[in-house]
Amino acid sequence: MRTLIEGGWVVAFNGQSHEVHEAGSVVFENDRIVHAGGPYAGAADARLSARGKLVSPGFINTHVHTAGNGGDYLLLDTAKNDYRTANYMSFAAPLKGKMTPPPPEAVAALRAFVFLHALKNGTTTVIDVGGLRGDWDGYARLVDELGVRVYGGPPFRDRNTFMDAKGRLYYDEDANAGTQGLKEAVGFIKGFDGAAQGRLRGMLNAAQVETCSEPLLRACKDAARELDVPVHTHAGGNLVEFQRIMDEYRKTPIQFLADIGFLDDRALIGHAVFTTAHPWPRYPFGDDVRVLAERGATVGHCPYKYAKMAMTLHSFQRYVDAGVNVAIGTDTYPMDIVAELRWASILAKITDGDYQAGLHRDVFNAATLAACRFLRRNDLGRLAPGAKADILLINLDHLGAPVYADPIKTLVDAGCGRDVDTVIVDGKILIAGGRTVHVDEAEVYAKARGATQNYWRHVPAWRWDGNGVEQIIPPAFPIHAAR
Ligand SMILES: [Zn+2]
Incomplete structure (x- = not known):
C-alpha cells in the first residue's frame, strides 16, 4: 500500500x-x-x-524512563526539597529495606502511559534508559501494541543508594546485584532484540556512573561490543556524582569513562552537564568537551528538566562547536520533545549571551540526526x-x-x-x-493515575523523615480533592 x-x-x-x-x-x-x-x-x-x-x-527521544517508579518522575523536579536539592528523588533513595517494588499492574500502567505520552508529543523512537524492571514479555507486547519504536534494556548497578535515619545519603555496594543485573540485561537483548516486528531493539544501560563500579562498567562495555549494541549511562548529572567520581578516581566522570574505554561512538551519556566546562565544579584541569568530541560519544541533553533545577549545559553551542554529538531527551514530564527544541535553543543563547547560539537548525538536527549516529541508524531521523x-x-x-x-x-x-x-x-x-487511533487513551491515563497515586501514598513509608509528597513537593495552591 x-x-x-x-x-x-x-x-x-x-x-x-x-x-x-x-x-x-x-x-x-x-x-x-x-x-x-x-x-x-x-x-x-x-x-x-x-x-x-x-x-x-519523527523525533528521537534519547532519555526516557518507563520504570515502575515512574511516579517519581511525575513529581516536579523544581521543588525537590531534598538532599542538597540535587535530583535524588529520581534515584528514590529510600531507607534501606523500606521500599517495596510497585505491583506489576502499576508497572504496566506507567509504561503504557509513558509510551503514549511520548508518542502523542512527537517522539517516534524512545530510548528507554531506565525502565524494563521485570515482565519483559509484557513490555515487548506493549511496544508491539502501541506501535512505538524503542531501544531499551533493564538498567543495572552494583551500588544502591539509600538514606540513613538522619537523611544522609550513602551508597551500598552489592557486587552480586551488578553481575546479575548485567547478565539479565544481556539475556533481555538476546531474547528480545528485534521483537515487536523489529521495533524493539536492545541496548545496555549501566544506571549511573557512580552507582556502577569500574569492573561493572568495563564488563558492560565488553558485553555491548560483543552484542554490537549501544550503551548508556548517566554521567555529569549532578555535583554529588561529580565529586564522588573525583574522590574515587581523581578524574572527572567524563575523563574516567574515557579512560576505561566506555566512551566511543556507540555510547550515549545522559546529561553530561557537570564537566570541566561547567562553572560549578570549578575544576580547571582537562577538557571534557574535547574528550567527548574525540571519542565520538553522544550527549543526551535534557534542557527543560535541568532548567527546572536551575542547571544547564555550558553550553549546547560550545559542545556542538567542539564536535560533540548532542542529542535531545525529555527525561521527566512533560515528555514534550517539540518544546525541548525551544528550551535547547533558548538556554544556549542565555548561557552564552549570544543570540547566534542554539540555532533552529542545530536543535532540529539534535532531535533527529544526532541520535541516529550512536544507534547506527541511517534509516531514522530523516x-x-x-x-x-x-x-x-x-x-x-x-x-x-x-x-x-x-x-x-x-x-x-x-x-x-x-x-x-x-x-x-x-x-x-x-x-x-491528535488522538490515538488504536488504544483507549482514557483508560491508559486512569490506570497510570491510579498507579502513581498508589506510589505516592507509599512515600512516607520509605522517606527518612516520614514526609509525604505534600510536604516534599507542596502544590502551587491548596488542592481540594474530589470525594
Ligand atoms: Zn535519567
Missing part, C-alpha cells in the same frame, strides 16, 4: 542535511519512504493532506527514500507559519507537543487529529 502525504512543508533529507519543500510530498509504501521532497506524480492508494502542517521526521516511515504531521498555521515563512523556525520558536497532529511509525498511523 502506497500512501501520499501532500500539500505540507516537507522536511526532506538530501543525503547531507535536511531541507524544506513548500507544498511538498512524502510517499511511503508499507514501512519505508519511497519519495520525500517536491511534488509526486505517481499513483497512490491513499492520500493524506498536510496543508498548513510541517511534515517532519525523510528520504529507503528510510523508515516514521513521520510527523505538525500543525503550524495556527502558530502563524504562513506569515513567519520559515516552518522550522516557527516550530522551534512557538511549537509544542500539542501541535502534533499525526504520528506515523513504521508506516502505521498511530495518532490522527
